[in-house]
Amino acid sequence: MKNIVVIGGGTGLNQLLRGLKWEKEFSIISVVAVTDDGGSSGIIRNDFEILPPGDIRNNIVALAEKESLLTDLLNYRFKEGFLDNHNLGNIILLALTRLNNNNFPMAIKNLSEFLNTRGKVYPSSTELITIAAEFDDGGIEFGETNIVNKNKPIKRVWIDGNNEAYEQSKTALKEADAIILGPGSLYTSVVTNILVKGIKEAINESNAKKIYISNIMTQLGETIDYDLKKHVDIIENYLDSKLDYIIANDGSIPDFVYNRYKKQGVDNVKIDFYDDRIIQSDLIYFINKEKPIIRHDSTKISKILKEIIIGD
Numbered sequence: 001m002k003n004i005v006v007i008g009g010g011t012g013l014n015q016l017l018r019g020l021k022w023e024k025e026f027s028i029i030s031v032v033a034v035t036d037d038g039g040s041s042g043i044i045r046n047d048f049e050i051l052p053p054g055d056i057r058n059n060i061v062a063l064a065e066k067e068s069l070l071t072d073l074l075n076y077r078f079k080e081g082f083l084d085n086h087n088l089g090n091i092i093l094l095a096l097t098r099l100n101n102n103n104f105p106m107a108i109k110n111l112s113e114f115l116n117t118r119g120k121v122y123p124s125s126t127e128l129i130t131i132a133a134e135f136d137d138g139g140i141e142f143g144e145t146n147i148v149n150k151n152k153p154i155k156r157v158w159i160d161g162n163n164e165a166y167e168q169s170k171t172a173l174k175e176a177d178a179i180i181l182g183p184g185s186l187y188t189s190v191v192t193n194i195l196v197k198g199i200k201e202a203i204n205e206s207n208a209k210k211i212y213i214s215n216i217m218t219q220l221g222e223t224i225d226y227d228l229k230k231h232v233d234i235i236e237n238y239l240d241s242k243l244d245y246i247i248a249n250d251g252s253i254p255d256f257v258y259n260r261y262k263k264q265g266v267d268n269v270k271i272d273f274y275d276d277r278i279i280q281s282d283l284i285y286f287i288n289k290e291k292p293i294i295r296h297d298s299t300k301i302s303k304i305l306k307e308i309i310i311g312d
Contacts, residue, residue, distance in 0.1 A: 001027045002177040002309050005208070007124075007199075009033040009055045009189030012182060012215065012296065015285075017062040019298025021118040023306055028119030029172040030059045031199075035131040035159075035192045038145040040077070040086045044094055051104050051123055053093040055189075060108065061089065063117035071115065105166065122169045124193045131192045132160045144188045148221030157187050158195060165198030173202035178309045181243075182213045183296055186223050186231055194238045204241050211245040211308060213301065216284060216294050218266045227272040243277065245308055247301070251282030257292045279304060 004026045006013060013030065020028055034051045036042065041052035061071045074089035089111075096107035108121055132142045136153040142160055173179060182190050194200050203210065214231055218224055223231065228248055236242055248271050253261075258268070271280065281304060285297035 001025055003027050003029070003172070003175055004178050004180065004305075004309070005029045005031060005172050005176040006180045007031045007190065007193050008182055008184035009036070009192075010058060010184060012184035012189070012213075013055075014058045014062040015296050015298050016180070016183065016213065016301055017059060017119070017298075019302035020305070021063050021065075023302055025306070025310060028063065029169075029176075030063070030119060030121045031124050031169045031172065031193060032056050032059055032121060033189050033192045034123045034125055034127075035129055035144055035188065037130070037143045040090050042145065043086070044090055045128065048094055048097075049128065050094060050097050050102070051126065051128065053090040054087065056108060056121060056123065057087065057089040057093055057111075059121045060112050060115060060117060063112070063119045063121065064115040065118055066116075105168070120172075122172065123166050124169055124196045124199055125163055126166050127163050129163045129196070130160045131157055131188060131195070133157045133187070144192075148188065151221045151224075153224075154187060154222065157191055159192070159197075163197050165196045165202070170198050170202040173199065173208075174206050176206050176208040178211060178305070179203055179206060179208045180211045180213060180305065181235060183215050185219055186215070186226070186234060188222065190235060191238050194235075200239060203239065209244045209309065210239075210241070211247065211305065212243045213296070214246065214248040215269050216249045216296065217261060217268055220265055223269075224265065225267075227270045228278075229273045231269065232273075246278045247283070247304055248278060248280055249283040249296075250280040251284040253284065253294065254292075257286070257294065260291075261294070279308070 032055050036052040041054035045052045076088045096110050097104050100106040133147045134140050134155045136155050141147050285295045286292040
């Protein structure tokens, strides 16, 4: 089996994992960002001083052998009372952390075993770390939510204070046959992991193929007006090494969907440079028929990755 490590955070990574988990030739480990400070995750992080559970929970659910009523229950979000905006799965991870003497990785292991996941989920760090950003205008902001809400061009990002990578995440990266970065928010899902002390070094020490899956659309607060080259340049700059493969969407978006995204201030990520590392394909998948939302097609992505990792 090939050891596959995927690096990211929320929605994009979940979509990827839902396809990858069915590839029997792959042994999957997901290394997840821990700088989220918004919503239910942010409240639990601040009030109980544990890692933000939301993205971790989403990855566990995505890797579950069978998505059923139980996984729907874990994703259930309360909409009233003192639990308003809290997610049941987040609360369960909090409870498991306390039952394990505040050992969050053990809580992840317990929930993963309960759902019989087809892969493992590790945090990039077990420390309560914060991402910081300097904007093009010289302003500085701390925390994912504050950075994104500023909606200003980002000059650079870093981790505020001391931090260290989770040892098992470093080991997984060093032993990987392929390391997949993205899809996901450029700064707050992908780069934030690379910034954790020991992650970049483990990636560069590995003999793995380094693969980047580009976002299909730009993102408010992070990548407005970014085309593919800008995404790639930023990742390679923080990584201090070159990517081996770049997977990018060349599929078209129906006008009624594109125009709705455009009104929100975002655009498609255009392929603005060409070399032999780029693999182009129609990667678009829609959820929500009434108001289509663009996602990556997990089946097509998995097929491409299989050809890259096993086929050559």
